[in-house]
Amino acid sequence: AKQVQIINNAKVPDSTPWFPRTLTDLDPITKKASKIGEGLASDSPGANDAAYCARRAEITKNADTYKTGRPIPFVNYSRVEIETWAVIYNKLTKIVSKFLKSRTGFTLRPIKGIVPSRYFLNGLAFRVFHATQYIRHHTKPLYSNEPDICHELLGHAPLFADPDFADLSQEIGLASLGASYRDMKRLTAIYWFTVEFGLCRQGDQIRAYGGGLLSSFGELEYCLSDKPEIRPFEPAKVAQQKFPFSEYQPVYFVTESFKDAKMRVREFTKSLSRPFSVRYNANTESIEILDSK
Numbered sequence: 001a002k003q004v005q006i007i008n009n010a011k012v013p014d015s016t017p018w019f020p021r022t023l024t025d026l027d028p029i030t031k032k033a034s035k036i037g038e039g040l041a042s043d044s045p046g047a048n049d050a051a052y053c054a055r056r057a058e059i060t061k062n063a064d065t066y067k068t069g070r071p072i073p074f075v076n077y078s079r080v081e082i083e084t085w086a087v088i089y090n091k092l093t094k095i096v097s098k099f100l101k102s103r104t105g106f107t108l109r110p111i112k113g114i115v116p117s118r119y120f121l122n123g124l125a126f127r128v129f130h131a132t133q134y135i136r137h138h139t140k141p142l143y144s145n146e147p148d149i150c151h152e153l154l155g156h157a158p159l160f161a162d163p164d165f166a167d168l169s170q171e172i173g174l175a176s177l178g179a180s181y182r183d184m185k186r187l188t189a190i191y192w193f194t195v196e197f198g199l200c201r202q203g204d205q206i207r208a209y210g211g212g213l214l215s216s217f218g219e220l221e222y223c224l225s226d227k228p229e230i231r232p233f234e235p236a237k238v239a240q241q242k243f244p245f246s247e248y249q250p251v252y253f254v255t256e257s258f259k260d261a262k263m264r265v266r267e268f269t270k271s272l273s274r275p276f277s278v279r280y281n282a283n284t285e286s287i288e289i290l291d292s293k
């Protein structure tokens with residue numbers, strides 16, 4: 001019989017080491033992993049712990065038999081394993097604030113729960129983000145109607161490492177200092193539809209960047225479906241938009257970029273009624289009042 005070879009790729013030189021061409025080519029790679037025990041250096045803390053080696057062998061069996069396309073095997077982690085995770089997790093959460101500070105000057109600061117938006121936004125003027133530490137109830141992981149540690153760390157924290165996003169946030173914060181009651185309402189809406197529930201264009205795609213979306217698997221899926229209404233980010237309009245607090249948002253606003261949002265918000269805040277302007281002096285960590293306008 002004649003063999004037919006279909007070549008849909010440019011040829012590579014014969015001397016080229018093997019490499020996978022399709023996803024299923026990845027299947028044999030697991031055989032290349034060292035066998036349990038062999039790979040553990042004699043000074044590895046687990047090497048002389050028979051129970052640990054056995055447990056590891058039990059878990060790694062999953063990888064040995066795994067084939068492309070199958071669901072990831074479920075591992076029922078033990079109490080000790082979960083506690084190990086907790087040690088790492090707790091350490092990580094401690095350095096989050098330090099990392100953010102080195103990127104943009106933002107820091108996290110613990111707060112008991114929801115505070116009136118004036119105080120919350122005021123913090124942003126100092127590049128301080130007030131974050132809760134308690135965790136949502138385990139029966140409803142995909143949506144919480146109040147902030148919790150998952151929301152702060154998975155939703156908000158990563159964004160504060162972006163300089164334009166950090167500027168945008170501080171811009172809202174500065175405008176909130178001494179703002180009138182009416183302007184406060186406007187700024188809260190601007191905050192809500194950017195930092196909390198913002199969408200952003202990226203190429204021909206729309207992506208979610210608001211912390212309230214990134215920490216809620218349920219709303220994240222919903223916001224990118226055809227169910228909600230999506231409007232362009234125009235601060236004067238955003239400022240008037242009403243919104244529910246404890247359910248999926250019916251309306252979202254999409255911005256062109258963080259820089260664009262920052263410029264637009266900066267323009268918008270000039271229209272507010274405050275008779276003075278302010279700036280944050282990072283050297284003295286204090287607010288300076290500028291000439292009344």
Ligand code: TIH
Binds near residue numbers: 142146148151215
């Ligand atoms: N809905 C968010 C979540 O599930 O993570 C939490 C909230 C953000 C804003 C208000 S409630």
Ligand code: FE2
Binds near residue numbers: 147151156196211
């Ligand atoms: Fe939030």
